[in-house]
Amino acid sequence: MSQRRKLQGYDFYQTVLKNAKYFLAPMVDQSEYAWRILSRRYGAQVCYTPMIHAKMFCDEKNRHYQSEVWSTGINDRPLIVQFCANDPETLLKAALKIQDQCDAVDLNLGCPQHIARRGHYGAFLQDEWDLIYKLINILHENLSVPVTAKIRVFPEVEKTIKYAKMIESAGAQLLTVHGRIRDQKGHNSALADWEQISQVKKALNIPVIANGNILYFEDIERCISMTGVDGVMSAEGSLYNPAIFSGSNLPVWQLASEYIDICRTVPTKLAYIRGHLFKIYRPALPFHVDLREQLAKVTTFEEICAISDELRSRLMKTAEAASYVYDNKVEKDENGYKIFPHWICQPYIRSPALGNPNSKKKIENSQ
DSSP states (O other), X not given: OOSSOOOOHHHHHHHTXXXXXXXXXXXXXXXXXXXXXXXXXXXXXXXXXXXXXXXXHHOTTOHHHHHXXXXXXXXXXXXEEEEEOSOHHHHHHHHHHXXXXXXXXXXXXXXXXXXXXXXXXXXXXXXXXXXXXXXXXXXXXXXXXXXXXXXXXXXXXXXXXXXXXXXXXXXXXXXEEESSOTTOOGGGOOOOOHHHHHHHHHHOSSOXXXXXXXXXXXXXXXXHHHHOOSEEEESHHHHHOTTGGGTOOOBHHHHHHHHHHHHHHSOOOHHHHHHHHHHXXXXXXXXXXXXXXXXXXXXSHHHHHHHHHHHHHHHHHHHHHHTOOOOSOOOXXXXXXXXXXXXXXXOXXXXXXXXXXXXXXXXXXXX
16 A cells, blocks of 8 residues: 555545535446536536446456546546445455546445346445445555445434444445435435435544435535535436536536537547437427437437537527526426426436325425
């Protein structure tokens, strides 16, 4: 390990992360370098890489995977690199490759997807506390940068607190808590439990970051106020509104164009670009089905640029005809969600069949 002093806990948080409140989440295929550049322009203070599979990253025969999941630049800091793993030695080998180009290494203990079940990582390590301890501790003992972790909660708050304390004792210097249990995902995600996050924050001596229920900028301060956490992480909210940390809801074409311009100079996989544009343009695409179908079939960057230019032209004409001016005085629907025109970036509101448990009013009243 490097002989320089490795900062820990709040020393690390204050000195390296600069007391950050706004964290861009690690997202597979979605928090790549180009997206981090855009997110930082609009207020993200700490960014995570996409989850990197430690075993695949260590495979020298798989250089394509390494270059696909890992790229950065001089202004891409503070940066936390996230790995998934189930073998301590493999995890350490992977982390040693990038420790000199980041500010911390994070262990993914929150991924609830089926691929994580099959690969035996993420939230499916949640009951193997001895293994988790070893995974975190080997990084703590051998890296020159701090180790952090991201978890999901258990149904019982007492178990969640014990789990979090174990992770802290293993050497984690910052903990992100996603306030949902492992089975809550996708359309079955329901509400994140801010009360559990609050109890974890009270029990630990290291910085705690909250994840879940962030639709609008004002939700960030409300979350901090209600849980006492040090910062808030946004995942899906930032994908549909990359300017969420700035408090702005800007025209979709503006943010799409900025992202495309970044990708002109930062090599980015075409599938990533297309995926981001589908999310940014999501509220507008139902009004322009022909362009939605074309976007789904693109095979070149030039085609993406042409489709985006055409959609921008159409939407700008619509906005001009409507004489729309965004002034933060936005009307709300019966569930408490803000009503934006379809050319404005806005959160993706899921409406499950059983009474819309994600309604904004229920989020606010439950915390």
